[in-house]
Amino acid sequence: MDDPVLLTGASGHVGTAILDELAGDYEWRCLDRDPPTDPDDYPGEFVVANVTDEDAIRDAVEGCGAVVHLAGDPRKTAPWDSVLANNIDGTQNVLSAAIDAGVERVVFASSNHAVKHYETERKPDLYRTHDDFRLDGSELPRPGNLYGVSKASGELLGRYYHDEHDLSFVAVRIGNLTKDHPPKDYERGQAMWLSYRDCAHLFDCCLTADYDYEIVYGISDNDRKYYSLENAKEVLGYEPLDNSADWNEE
Ligand SMILES: NC(=O)C1=CN([C@@H]2O[C@H](COP(=O)(O)OP(=O)(O)OC[C@H]3O[C@@H](n4cnc5c(N)ncnc54)[C@H](O)[C@@H]3O)[C@@H](O)[C@H]2O)C=CC1
Numbered sequence: 511m512d513d514p515v516l517l518t519g520a521s522g523h524v525g526t527a528i529l530d531e532l533a534g535d536y537e538w539r540c541l542d543r544d545p546p547t548d549p550d551d552y553p554g555e556f557v558v559a560n561v562t563d564e565d566a567i568r569d570a571v572e573g574c575g576a577v578v579h580l581a582g583d584p585r586k587t588a589p590w591d592s593v594l595a596n597n598i599d600g601t602q603n604v605l606s607a608a609i610d611a612g613v614e615r616v617v618f619a620s621s622n623h624a625v626k627h628y629e630t631e632r633k634p635d636l637y638r639t640h641d642d643f644r645l646d647g648s649e650l651p652r653p654g655n656l657y658g659v660s661k662a663s664g665e666l667l668g669r670y671y672h673d674e675h676d677l678s679f680v681a682v683r684i685g686n687l688t689k690d691h692p693p694k695d696y697e698r699g700q701a702m703w704l705s706y707r708d709c710a711h712l713f714d715c716c717l718t719a720d721y722d723y724e725i726v727y728g729i730s731d732n733d734r735k736y737y738s739l740e741n742a743k744e745v746l747g748y749e750p751l752d753n754s755a756d757w758n759e760e
């Protein structure tokens with residue numbers, strides 16, 4: 511990817527995990543609604559803008575070859591007015607501007623909460639190693655909250671822009687990104703743990719592989735798991751290094 515990559519929500523946890531490893535690998539254009547404490551902490555240009563601001567997003571995406579779209583309200587308790595504006599309208603603005611600017615691919619931060627109700631009738635067994643139930647990305651969403659509905663909506667917007675405008679789009683249903691070690695005393699979190707370095711590697715794969723429209727799961731190679739990594743491995747070349755079982759905290 512020679513053209514700039516727009517990274518929305520650059521100041522957050524996922525943005526930090528990506529930039530920690532990949533700051534020097536792309537020409538980044540970072541964007542966040544909050545100004546950075548120190549712009550020198552970020553590679554390239556830093557754009558302060560809200561993804562709900564159509565004109566600002568059109569300017570920000572100009573000349574980019576790809577967008578990694580992370581910005582949004584990440585709270586699983588987020589109310590409808592917030593996810594409607596920040597997550598659904600914001601994603602529509604980003605995708606629409608990307609198409610008009612000729613952007614080739616968009617990588618979208620979706621979530622485990624888009625499919626959380628698959629767990630309802632299977633927990634806690636599906637969090638344990640003896641259970642071989644897997645979601646593989648081909649299933650319909652079953653959101654666990656309005657935040658999950660907004661993430662499923664982002665996936666659907668991507669589907670539309672792929673089919674209508676040939677945009678390469680991948681939705682990464684991120685599990686539980688936690689720095690340094692898996693969540694403690696939390697089986698579900700251990701089953702969907704995503705380490706920082708695996709996160710960066712997965713988004714790197716999303717920026718380099720060839721695909722049309724994909725939904726992949728973003729977790730490390732945990733012994734406990736109920737999300738399949740096959741699609742991410744086969745389509746994107748994802749090779750995770752971490753496994754929550756290595757921490758032996760269960
Ligand atoms: N951290 C995790 O384990 C997971 C994260 N995700 C998704 O990944 C994305 C990033 O999550 P985190 O980095 O954890 O969240 P975060 O809250 O740490 O970072 C989000 C960033 O986006 C910015 N932002 C929020 N609304 C914005 C708007 N309207 N316009 C511009 N910037 C805006 C915030 O200022 C913040 O810097 C979110 O879309 C979240 O839903 C999905 C699943 C798991």
Ligand SMILES: O=C1O[C@H](COP(=O)(O)O)[C@@H](O)[C@H](O)[C@H]1O
Nearest residue numbers: 584585586621622623685686699
């Ligand atoms: O989508 C998200 O998921 C993670 C993990 O979910 P949780 O139910 O284990 O908390 C969450 O931490 C993050 O805030 C959210 O954006």
